[in-house]
Ligand code: C2O
């Protein structure tokens with residue numbers, strides 16, 4: 001338990017320790033140590049932005065420009081992806097597709113405008129199954145140009161799931177094919193902003209904004225949000241038209257996904273736990289502090305302006321996901337060659353989209369800028385997946401043949417085993433864009449493709 005009085009030093013207050021050079025924020029990927037396992041336990045070796053996990057919160061304003069001078073002080077190449085930003089393609093940070101990886105000792109300037117207000121995040125996008133797992137991620141918050149309301153507190157919570165080995169390390173056993181061919185590297189230790197079971201102070205009687213980011217490699221977080229009495233105001237950064245009550249509890253937040261909540265605690269005292277359902281491990285607790293003034297209900301956030309897909313005239317593509325253990329896939333094309341059985345397993349490419357594992361030289365599809373696109377995704381595997389589209393937000397139009405009326409914008413969607421999901425978006429951002437599973441071991445083991453907008 002944290003003692004009262006350490007709240008000011010709490011990791012929940014935005015940490016913007018970025019030093020500037022001219023207009024540039026400086027951000028360095030380097031090894032460090034972090035007190036992930038809680039007070040009294042030794043610090044754990046990690047890789048982090050500025051040596052910390054999570055990295056500093058990077059904050060911009062809608063329509064503004066973010067300039068980051070990135071330096072790689074790791075001993076392997078890396079790059080930074082700005083997850084959920086409808087970004088210029090050359091700044092998307094996908095090593096091998098939109099830029100060469102940044103070599104050890106090198107720097108790279110990321111300069112991009114942020115068209116949408118909301119909750120985003122940044123993370124390594126080279127060997128991300130290892131680099132993100134070691135701690136290379138942080139929150140990227142874009143404030144509204146004119147805030148709809150002033151929350152009592154604006155709290156960003158980056159949630160992660162670590163695999164701590166008996167020796168107290170988080171970096172053992174990477175690349176295990178059991179993980180890659182099953183549900184990914186699931187952990188046994190949960191942190192919020194790099195802390196174990198922290199107290200999260202919230203003011204009583206006033207509305208706070210709580211931003212949740214799932215930075216775990218593979219774990220779909222099951223969050224008990226009902227007892228919080230929270231309303232949802234945004235998914236994946238994009239505000240809803242009106243605040244909404246939770247449709248179900250526990251709420252599933254997949255790897256890469258975000259959600260913004262409004263919470264107005266009624267009384268002082270410990271408010272609620274966020275925990276894994278069916279798992280006694282509590283994530284953390286909100287601790288309510290009395291406030292002297294009361295406040296009226298907060299209004300909805302202002303929407304960002306995204307182009308609405310024209311469903312009647314959209315171009316449709318089918319994507320069949322296959323592979324993994326207990327799946328029916330017998331073979332796949334890997335680097336232009338059809339492999340099966342032992343040979344396929346030895347290639348470590350055990351998941352495929354439309355029979356192709358990993359990136360091929362040709363895009364999955366190419367369309368002209370402005371085309372409305374529908375993707376029909378079928379999950380013919382025994383596992384759920386968290387599918388992420390780069391550079392665009394989409395609407396989920398139908399799931400397993402039932403039309404969906406409620407269609408918030410998303411950049412990552414969960415799809416269960418045997419489900420089909422139909423998503424739609426306007427391909428309005430020129431360039432080469434990745435579409436992949438955000439369970440990072442699945443991505444590494446073949447679950448990725450790309451499309452091109454010209
Ligand atoms: Cu958050 Cu391609 O990644």
Ligand code: CU
Nearest residue numbers: 385437439442
């Ligand atoms: Cu997956």
